[in-house]
Amino acid sequence: MELRHLRYFLALAERLNFTQAAAQVHVTQSTLSHQISQLEDELGQRLFDRSDRRVTITAAGELFLTKAINALAEIDNGIALMNTLNKDLSGELRIGTTPTLNMEVVPRCIAQFTEDHPSVHILVEEETGDELISGLRAQRLDLVLAYRPLVLEGIVFEPLYTEEMILVVGERHAFARRRRVRMAELHRRELVLPPRKFTTRQQIDEAFTAVGAQPFVVIEMVSLAAILALVEQTALAAIVSRSAWRGRDGLYAIPLEAPTMTRMPGLIWVDGQPRAPAVAAFASIVRGVAKSSARDHLEWSRGKSAPNPRS
CATH class of the missing domain: 1.10.10.10 (Winged helix-like DNA-binding domain superfamily/Winged helix DNA-binding domain)
Structure with missing residues (x-):
């Protein structure tokens, strides 16, 4: 037909x-x-x-x-x-995202978008996944870039790529030159993690429970930039998505295993909701950046057996 x-x-x-x-x-x-x-x-x-x-x-x-x-x-x-899309777009674009994705992925997407559509005013809201979906349902946000939610009722999740959660430590940490670390080895180790309201923290807690480990979470912080800065200056460790680390000098990224934790970022839409031209244009850029991020993660995964997998 x-x-x-x-x-x-x-x-x-x-x-x-x-x-x-x-x-x-x-x-x-x-x-x-x-x-x-x-x-x-x-x-x-x-x-x-x-x-x-x-x-x-x-x-x-x-x-x-x-x-x-x-x-x-x-x-x-x-x-x-x-x-x-072939014309000059204008108006407002309201994006919701998580702290991790707002460190690298979202800025890259916005940089490309504003170069093509400088007349669009962009608002970025950084919250937990549940709060972002609430904003999407209330039409306070036009689209959400976040990790896969646990409940998909009434919403559509468009997966982009998969990345590992890694252990990040500074020069002073005992694991600084380890090739890999098992989750059980973090028992009674001092960590800085995001608050429990974030799904990332919930996933980390579940992994520790599965292996019977109880680390000392001495500090809870929302800002990933602050978490990484604190790890660099102390003997604390953190568990973050690989995109949050991104080869930062002064930090060691160590693969975690038994279990290996992964996260899946994606675009989240309200099921059946019309998409404005600016939203469609931004989503297209996100998909392109996601392909690049997926390739970067694959390259890192292939070389992650190195003692110090830093770029």
Whole structure:
């Protein structure tokens, strides 16, 4: 089935006259008749009853008509949105994201977006995943870039890539030159972690529970930049996504195992919610940056057996 079949079908359903419908879609009457017959053969149903004097739509045609109208409306809206991307976008774009993704991924995306669309005013809200989804449902945010939520009811999660959680330590830490660390080895070790309201912290706690380990969480902080700065200046350790570390000088990134923890960032949408041109344009950039991040993570994973896997 092709797009023209639907357009020809709607024209004939509206006019119920082959001559008038053919003129409406700018084809010959014989071409229109042939295309309608092709559509009927593909569907296995007669859509119109034909006689010498008149054309009537069948019951099957009536059922198909509503769906065809909706399908063409969606396609036409999509074409209109794509056409607007070639024009100067303006207005406001409200982005929700998590502290980790706001360290590298989101700034990279915004830098590319503002170069192409300098007239769009951007607002970035940094919160927990649950709070971001609440903002999305309340239409306070246009799109959310966050880790996969536990509950997907009423929302759509578009996965981008997968990255590991790693142990980050400074020069003074006993594990600074370890090739890898098992989660159980962090029992009674001093850590700085995000608060429990973040899903990252919940995942870390579950991993410790699974191996029967109880570390000393001596400090809880929201800011990942502050966490990394504190680790660099003390003998504390932290568990963060690899993108948060990003080869920072003065810090050692050590793979964790038994278990290995991974996180999946993605775009989050309200199911069925229309997307404005600016939102669609930003999402396209996010997908491109995500491919680059996925390649970086793969390269790091291949070389992570090195004693000091820093760039």
